[in-house]
Amino acid sequence: MSDLTAAWARLTEAAKAAGPRRIASLFDAEPERLKRLVVEAADLELDLSKQPWSLADLDAALALAKAGGVEAARERFFAGEPVNSSEHRAALHMALRAPRGSDFKAQGQPVSGEVEAMRGRMAAFANGIRSGAHKGATGKPFRKLIHIGIGGSDFGPRLVWEALRPLDPEIEVRYVANVDPADLAFALHGLDPAETLVVVVSKTFTTQETMTNAKAARDWLRAALGPAGDAHLVAVSAALKETAAFGVPDEHVFGFGDWVGGRYSVWSPVGLSCVIGLGPEAFEAMLAGAAAMDAHFQSAPLERNAPALLALAHIFNRNGLGRPVRAVVPYAQRLHLLPTYLQQLEMESNGKQVTALGQPVAHHTAQAVFGDAGTNVQHAFFQLMHQGTDVIPTDFIAVRHAAEGDPAAQRILLSNVIAQAEALMVGKSEAAVRAELAAKGLPAAEIDTLAPQRTFPGDRPSAFVLMDRLDPQHLGALLALYEHKTFVEGVLWEINSFDQWGVELGKTLATRVLGELDGGAAGAHDPSTARLIGKLKG
Ligand code: F6P
Numbered sequence: 427m428s429d430l431t432a433a434w435a436r437l438t439e440a441a442k443a444a445g446p447r448r449i450a451s452l453f454d455a456e457p458e459r460l461k462r463l464v465v466e467a468a469d470l471e472l473d474l475s476k477q478p479w480s481l482a483d484l485d486a487a488l489a490l491a492k493a494g495g496v497e498a499a500r501e502r503f504f505a506g507e508p509v510n511s512s513e514h515r516a517a518l519h520m521a522l523r524a525p526r527g528s529d530f531k532a533q534g535q536p537v538s539g540e541v542e543a544m545r546g547r548m549a550a551f552a553n554g555i556r557s558g559a560h561k562g563a564t565g566k567p568f569r570k571l572i573h574i575g576i577g578g579s580d581f582g583p584r585l586v587w588e589a590l591r592p593l594d595p596e597i598e599v600r601y602v603a604n605v606d607p608a609d610l611a612f613a614l615h616g617l618d619p620a621e622t623l624v625v626v627v628s629k630t631f632t633t634q635e636t637m638t639n640a641k642a643a644r645d646w647l648r649a650a651l652g653p654a655g656d657a658h659l660v661a662v663s664a665a666l667k668e669t670a671a672f673g674v675p676d677e678h679v680f681g682f683g684d685w686v687g688g689r690y691s692v693w694s695p696v697g698l699s700c701v702i703g704l705g706p707e708a709f710e711a712m713l714a715g716a717a718a719m720d721a722h723f724q725s726a727p728l729e730r731n732a733p734a735l736l737a738l739a740h741i742f743n744r745n746g747l748g749r750p751v752r753a754v755v756p757y758a759q760r761l762h763l764l765p766t767y768l769q770q771l772e773m774e775s776n777g778k779q780v781t782a783l784g785q786p787v788a789h790h791t792a793q794a795v796f797g798d799a800g801t802n803v804q805h806a807f808f809q810l811m812h813q814g815t816d817v818i819p820t821d822f823i824a825v826r827h828a829a830e831g832d833p834a835a836q837r838i839l840l841s842n843v844i845a846q847a848e849a850l851m852v853g854k855s856e857a858a859v860r861a862e863l864a865a866k867g868l869p870a871a872e873i874d875t876l877a878p879q880r881t882f883p884g885d886r887p888s889a890f891v892l893m894d895r896l897d898p899q900h901l902g903a904l905l906a907l908y909e910h911k912t913f914v915e916g917v918l919w920e921i922n923s924f925d926q927w928g929v930e931l932g933k934t935l936a937t938r939v940l941g942e943l944d945g946g947a948a949g950a951h952d953p954s955t956a957r958l959i960g961k962l963k964g
Contacts, residue, residue, distance in 0.1 A: 441483070449884075496914055517690065544694075555571075570599075570623070582689075590898060620651065626659065628663055631665040715904075718903055732907055737911040753811065775923040777791060797820075800839075859881050939959060
């Protein structure tokens, strides 16, 4: 048996014993529990003490990380080696946010110089737009920005804008992703083309949804401003030939290297809408926060390494305890898009069934992630979280100081997140419920019926990420925390976390079906699909 197989077996054995054990019982049994399971990284606090593992189980998980070569993989990753092996590319998003003077290389090619130059160019462009020095075709300053992109070219910037936007922004930023024409219609509604900048973001500049929306937005500009409307177009892409063909002026094109993966690209010019909307200083602070997490991930021993520990906690649930689903619940309205962002980050990165060598995986891979902002979710899916038949681990994210509003409301918010995590773990025993009902004087027969319904099994694990405030720095650190935890999981599952072949088949079929909906000859389909095409064509 290889060391790795033995380490997996040890983890599985540990999880078997953890199954029937109460998490809450571990605090008395393990005086060191809080000390070992609360870690600080880049000014974030990660509390994994409400996880089902004992400290001995944690040691088994750490042994797995060591046997699985996490440390060596981390070195290859930071060294810019082609960790995206199926596409022969590095995945070097850390270079995008590195402190000035860094020396990152993607497959041996220096990239830090071009990154710094691009950061400077973005800042200058953003300052020009924000100050009004850079004007539109009619001489009006730009006051609205439409960001068009999808997937990794949308989720990150949209999340960052939602998380950090001022109450009264100097530039209003709106995001359009869906090819559903309603999305663009709502985004453009009420806008004056003369003061609107359209930023088209697509790594490939061929994505069907983005190009459809980009053409419609270009038509909207040209209809109002004539050919001069093209001066309102900005392109962010790794495909510079395509951006020129689309009519974007050269000085409005922001490129990036193929070593920037789509779902890891918010730090690149893909985040230009945020540089413009929030200002370059805020964007740079976000990069600095992520860089602080990079430094932590790269240098902290696994025992104190927040991304590694979070990955191991998730793996303990996923692989050890067979829990395929996880909830992510930020108790911060401004972070309500975080679960969607993490869906792509984790499920597109690690939703794989074969290893990087093309062999079937030996273990289940990515959890399905869902969630939304607390406290809203308490009135949506928390019934199931507390009393449903499945145990669904949760990641809670809380922010100590609110950016705005009534501090009393913020304390209510915080009391809820703390209480939910406690309730999920501790539960409420049937005996306690019976005593309560008896004290209220309920008849015995009614107590027999009601008590089981009002019992909470507890033992439902959670991770707790605490941010001091939701500012650019802490947001950058939070996103980098999840990026690196996704990386660690990919290493242990032996998959390539940086490709996404699974999205291709649907794209190809959609093109074929579109031809048929547009009146082309019927293709070969299963009867169910053929019926739908027949019904919707023409
Ligand atoms: O969803 C599939 C995907 O390929 C993502 O990986 C990517 O983020 C998105 O499409 C958008 O791609 P592009 O930036 O090339 O338009």
